[in-house]
Amino acid sequence: xxxxxxxxxxxxxxxxxxxxxxxxxxxxxxxxxxxxxxxxxxxxxxxxxxxxxxxxxxxxxxxxxxxxxxxxxxxxxxxxxxxxxxxxxxxxxxxxxxxxxxxxxxxxxxxxxxxxxxxxxxxxxxxxxxxxxxxxxxxxxxxxxxxxxxxxxxxxxxxxxxxxxxxxxxxxxxxxxxxxxxxxxxxxxxxxxxxxxxxxxxxxxxxxxxxxxxxxxxxxxxxxxxxxxxxxxxxxxxxxxxxxxxxxxxxxxxxxxxxxxxxxxxxxxxxxxxxxxxxxxxxxxxxxxxxxxxxxxxxxxxxxxxxxxxxxxxxxxxxxxxxxxxxxxxxxxxxxxxxxxxxxxxxxxxxxxxxxxxxxxxxxxxxxxxxxxxxxxxxxxxxxxxxxxxxxxxxxxxxxxxxxxxxxxxxxxxxxxxxxxxxxxxxxxxxxxxxxxxxxxxxxxxxxxxxxxxxxxxxxxxxxxxxxxxxxxxxxxxxxxxxxxxxxxxxxxxxxxxxxxxxxxxxxxxxxxxxxxxxxxxxxxxxxxxxxxxxxxxxxxxxxxxxxxxxxxxxxxxxxxxxxxxxxxxxxxxxxxxxxxxxxxxxxxxxxxxxxxxxxxxxxxxxxxxxxxxxxxxxxxxxxxxxxxxxxxxxxxxxxxxxxxxxxxxxxxxxxxxxxxxxxxxxxxxxxxxxxxxxxxxxxxxxxxxxxxxxxxxxxxxxxxxxxxxxxxxxxxxxxxxxxxxxxxxxxxxxxxxxxxxxxxxxxxxxxxxxxxxxxxxxxxxxxxxxxxxxxxxxxxxxxxxxxxxxxxxxxxxxxxxxxxxxxxxxx
Amino acid sequence: xxxxxxxxxxxxxxxxxxxxxxxxxxxxxxxxxxxxxxxxxxxxxxxxxxxxxxxxxxxxxxxxxxxxxxxxxxxxxxxxxxxxxxxxxxxxxxxxxxxxxxxxxxxxxxx
Ligand code: SRM
Ligand SMILES: Cc1cc2nc3c(=O)[nH]c(=O)nc-3n(C[C@H](O)[C@H](O)[C@H](O)COP(=O)(O)OP(=O)(O)OC[C@H]3O[C@@H](n4cnc5c(N)ncnc54)[C@H](O)[C@@H]3O)c2cc1C
Ligand code: SF4
Ligand code: FES
Numbered sequence: 051x052x053x054x055x056x057x058x059x060x061x062x063x064x065x066x067x068x069x070x071x072x073x074x075x076x077x078x079x080x081x082x083x084x085x086x087x088x089x090x091x092x093x094x095x096x097x098x099x100x101x102x103x104x105x106x107x108x109x110x111x112x113x114x115x116x117x118x119x120x121x122x123x124x125x126x127x128x129x130x131x132x133x134x135x136x137x138x139x140x141x142x143x144x145x146x147x148x149x150x151x152x153x154x155x156x157x158x159x160x161x162x163x164x165x166x167x168x169x170x171x172x173x174x175x176x177x178x179x180x181x182x183x184x185x186x187x188x189x190x191x192x193x194x195x196x197x198x199x200x201x202x203x204x205x206x207x208x209x210x211x212x213x214x215x216x217x218x219x220x221x222x223x224x225x226x227x228x229x230x231x232x233x234x235x236x237x238x239x240x241x242x243x244x245x246x247x248x249x250x251x252x253x254x255x256x257x258x259x260x261x262x263x264x265x266x267x268x269x270x271x272x273x274x275x276x277x278x279x280x281x282x283x284x285x286x287x288x289x290x291x292x293x294x295x296x297x298x299x300x301x302x303x304x305x306x307x308x309x310x311x312x313x314x315x316x317x318x319x320x321x322x323x324x325x326x327x328x329x330x331x332x333x334x335x336x337x338x339x340x341x342x343x344x345x346x347x348x349x350x351x352x353x354x355x356x357x358x359x360x361x362x363x364x365x366x367x368x369x370x371x372x373x374x375x376x377x378x379x380x381x382x383x384x385x386x387x388x389x390x391x392x393x394x395x396x397x398x399x400x401x402x403x404x405x406x407x408x409x410x411x412x413x414x415x416x417x418x419x420x421x422x423x424x425x426x427x428x429x430x431x432x433x434x435x436x437x438x439x440x441x442x443x444x445x446x447x448x449x450x451x452x453x454x455x456x457x458x459x460x461x462x463x464x465x466x467x468x469x470x471x472x473x474x475x476x477x478x479x480x481x482x483x484x485x486x487x488x489x490x491x492x493x494x495x496x497x498x499x500x501x502x503x504x505x506x507x508x509x510x511x512x513x514x515x516x517x518x519x520x521x522x523x524x525x526x527x528x529x530x531x532x533x534x535x536x537x538x539x540x541x542x543x544x545x546x547x548x549x550x551x552x553x554x555x556x557x558x559x560x561x562x563x564x565x566x567x568x569x570x571x572x573x574x575x576x577x578x579x580x581x582x583x584x585x586x587x588x589x590x591x592x593x594x595x596x597x598x599x600x601x602x603x604x605x606x607x608x609x610x611x612x613x614x615x616x617x618x619x620x621x622x623x624x625x626x627x628x629x630x631x632x633x634x635x636x637x638x639x640x641x642x643x644x645x646x647x648x649x650x651x652x653x654x655x656x657x658x659x660x661x662x663x664x665x666x667x668x669x670x671x672x673x674x675x676x677x678x679x680x681x682x683x684x685x686x687x688x689x690x691x692x693x694x695x696x697x698x699x700x701x702x703x704x705x706x707x708x709x710x711x712x713x714x715x716x717x718x719x720x721x722x723x724x725x726x727x728x729x730x731x732x733x734x735x736x737x738x739x740x741x742x743x744x745x746x747x748x749x750x751x752x753x754x755x756x757x758x759x760x761x762x763x764x765x766x767x768x769x770x771x772x773x774x775x776x777x778x779x780x781x782x783x784x785x786x787x788x789x790x791x792x793x794x795x796x797x798x799x800x801x802x803x804x805x806x807x808x809x810x811x812x813x814x815x816x817x818x819x820x821x822x823x824x825x826x827x828x829x830x831x832x833x834x835x836x837x838x839x840x841x842x843x844x845x846x847x848x849x850x851x852x853x854x855x856x857x858x859x860x861x862x
Numbered sequence: 863x864x865x866x867x868x869x870x871x872x873x874x875x876x877x878x879x880x881x882x883x884x885x886x887x888x889x890x891x892x893x894x895x896x897x898x899x900x901x902x903x904x905x906x907x908x909x910x911x912x913x914x915x916x917x918x919x920x921x922x923x924x925x926x927x928x929x930x931x932x933x934x935x936x937x938x939x940x941x942x943x944x945x946x947x948x949x950x951x952x953x954x955x956x957x958x959x960x961x962x963x964x965x966x967x968x969x970x971x972x973x
Binding site: 234235381386389565566567568569570573574592593594595596597600601605607609657849852853854855856857 | 869870874875876877878879881882883884885886889892896897910911912913916917918919920921923925927928930932936
């Protein structure tokens with residue numbers, strides 16, 4: 051008699067087993083197929099194209115009625131198996147039917163994980179697993195709002211599918227970037243950009259707190275920051291758990307999944323299992339490629355030959371039209387690994403290879419994945435790449451030939467090849483501009499606009515100049531920011547503004563960074579440019595700051611710190627002095643010094659004590675003096691009309707007002723001010739970045755002084771009549787400096803580049819421009835005019851202490 | 863044989879940052895890179911003992927806060943023209959926790 055095979059679950063894995071069985075030995079078994087879903091095998095992974103409307107359900111059915119009839123498979127769809135009795139070798143269906151088997155194959159797949167938030171059982175809260183879920187989502191259209199929890203593969207496919215139907219979709223993701231298990235920050239940035247272009251709202255680092263309902267139906271998702279996201283449907287796509295309940299009840303060995311050996315046999319020799327429900331050699335599975343290998347082995351085992359399942363490298367692609375991404379292998383940095391990074395900002399392409407022992411072990415790609423199979427092959431076969439290392443990142447087309455000479459390549463370009471994407475300028479137009487007399491980059495830019503916008507084609511334009519002019523053209527060696535990029539600071543600032551780049555990964559990608567995450571030279575500059583240009587959007591990154599600005603204190607040569615509280619305009623009180631003295635005693639401060647900036651420095655404070663000493667100084671009303679910052683330092687004053695027989699205006703009062711307006715602001719380099727009460731200039735105002743000298747008729751404002759490595763006298767900007775106008779001019783010039791100067795240029799250096807006339811034309815002569823600058827300055831100060839010491843002392847004190855103390859424990 | 867001990871949650875160390883652990887023989891800096899790997903090094907630059915934990919972390923290197931030597935987190939070697947090396951210790955991440963090799967810590971303590 052033919053042996054009886056019962057299969058539980060008509061899924062992707064068991065479907066493959068059926069095919070192998072009926073191909074290789076039709077009739078070897080009398081097969082009965084149970085499926086809890088009321089249908090047979092279909093291509094589950096194609097539910098996403100069904101959702102987005104690119105395919106219909108009928109197109110993704112893999113086995114139809116005719117197929118089962120042909121293969122003589124008894125189908126019991128819509129029937130769940132309730133129990134397995136391994137001693138009697140029977141299964142019990144939900145309706146009570148008991149069927150005997152000789153061999154049993156479990157392919158029950160997995161269950162979507164539902165986060166047990168309050169309200170998760172409301173109507174309209176669904177997972178994304180089967181056709182029913184898909185149909186719920188297909189009902190969403192332009193009148194609906196949907197929230198998807200989970201920014202992984204499934205969540206994003208769900209989001210894109212519903213967005214394609216016109217629904218207003220928000221993705222809520224707990225991690226800092228999308229698809230963090232498959233993508234690095236740079237690729238995730240490009241992906242996010244593409245999704246946002248599709249109208250999807252993406253919220254990363256967002257924690258869900260509760261599902262809110264009305265009349266038993268979901269109405270909104272509440273985040274832990276208090277935001278409510280209204281929705282008609284809430285999709286949770288946060289992970290899967292192997293569906294092992296049946297196997298566990300039957301007493302089979304189960305860990306995270308049902309334990310199987312290399313032949314797909316469970317702890318019972320007559321029971322096999324395949325698919326997402328299994329655990330093999332410690333691993334569980336969530337993609338179909340390995341399931342197909344398992345299916346082949348399971349069929350071999352059932353037919354008496356012996357195959358062997360071996361786990362292989364996996365690769366991931368996202369099935370969202372227009373989001374071309376690929377990820378494979380292990381792409382985390384680790385000991386002994388190296389990165390090769392390639393970015394083509396114009397095409398939105400990012401490629402990163404991770405190399406270990408001369409083999410590629412991981413790859414992440416976005417934008418152009420045409421070569422992904424080739425790279426995947428290198429990973430899988432552990433190919434030795436030492437011979438092609440230099441050109442590896444460019445893909446298979448570049449292997450074998452000799453490395454190309456970039457100039458020869460440019461010379462070979464046709465006249466209609468586009469060089470400048472922003473302005474649509476072709477090589478021919480640049481050649482014409484050169485023929486008409488433009489013999490350097492500036493002139494080409496001025497006459498043809500080429501490289502005038504984002505600047506990324508600057509190198510190409512220079513190459514066209516070199517090819518056309520031959521020896522008459524000397525390639526300029528413009529100093530780039532650092533080894534991570536070929537761009538200059540000026541290029542970078544232009545890109546950040548013109549392309550609206552508001553995050554570091556955005557800059558790294560769009561400006562073609564050559565390293566994965568910058569270095570100690572470019573990151574502080576970038577951090578400043580981003581917060582100066584986008585004070586509201588960009589969040590300051592402490593890890594991209596030099597230690598002094600990260601810990602709001604000056605590091606000393608022995609690793610201790612100095613603490614300088616603000617003394618507004620150089621004025622203090624007996625109470626403040628007492629508090630400083632108490633703090634010096636309490637924290638055993640070795641040196642107390644009066645600085646050159648009219649205030650008191652506590653030198654030699656231990657890093658661990660910083661939050662405490664700050665809290666004490668805060669309690670006495672003092673705040674950080676920013677003696678460590680590329681930002682406002684001091685406003686020195688003299689005694690002025692209060693006491694001095696020559697004083698013409700209240701220089702002390704104006705100095706205090708200026709300091710209270712400007713404090714906390716970040717600038718390209720440090721910013722020092724002084725206000726003197728008369729031209730005798732006791733506050734040394736004419737060697738400060740911005741100096742004010744009071745005269746009978748008003749206030750002379752001058753800028754660009756210095757008294758450090760360079761000693762310079764300031765240049766007059768203007769004279770104004772009132773304190774209010776003085777403050778406005780100072781704010782405006784500070785903002786202009788902040789928006790335009792190169793990082794680490796003091797005002798005098800910047801002024802020498804742009805010219806005092808240009809500054810006067812904006813800040814003094816153009817009232818509207820001055821007002822706009824003042825307004826932008828105030829917007830930024832709404833975020834930054836606050837005491838970092840208070841914030842760190844209350845919220846981040848812990849980070850100043852050792853993360854563990856093993857000195858006592860290890861002594862035993 | 864390495865015997866791993868649990869030091870702290872990975873999240874206690876900022877990405878591209880470091881924290882120190884006190885041991886009987888001075889501080890060890892535990893670094894976390896942008897890609898969430900961890901490295902443990904003596905918290906003293908080979909140049910003039912600058913506190914490396916306070917440096918800027920980039921890729922798999924840290925720049926010393928005192929005079930900008932760049933130190934490899936993997937080997938402890940100074941990069942580029944500078945010469946010197948600082949001791950490194952086995953460290954790894956498991957289930958969101960940072961683990962360090964206990965034997966070395968004990969050795970430091972009794973040394
Ligand atoms: C504490 C103080 C010296 C003092 O005891 O008086 C001081 C101390 C330092 N100065 Fe200064 N400067 C101090 C007033 C000055 C002055 C005088 C002034 O502000 O009127 C100048 C000349 C004026 C000027 O800036 O043009 C001054 C010109 C410099 C320079 C040269 C800047 C330049 O562009 O040439 C540097 C180097 C730099 O910033 O790159 C510098 C850098 C430094 C640093 C931060 C060096 C460093 O990076 O570690 C010193 C920190 C010492 C420490 O261990 O904490 N310090 N420094 C003064 C703090 C003033 C305050 O209350 O905030
Ligand atoms: C929307 C979506 C998109 C995906 N995209 C991709 C992709 O692009 N690439 C990729 O590799 N993978 C993708 N996957 C994952 C892939 O679909 C799964 O890995 C695969 O379907 C798992 O196959 P399986 O046979 O183990 O389980 P399933 O296909 O889930 O089949 C299990 C079946 O068993 C039934 N069952 C469970 N318990 C019982 C019971 N007690 N009695 C009877 N029947 C039972 C279930 O109803 C189900 O029909 C995607 C998944 C989804 C949901
Ligand atoms: S003058 Fe030189 S030594 Fe003195 S505080 Fe300034 S930077 Fe330090
Ligand atoms: S102490 Fe580290 S660079 Fe000098």
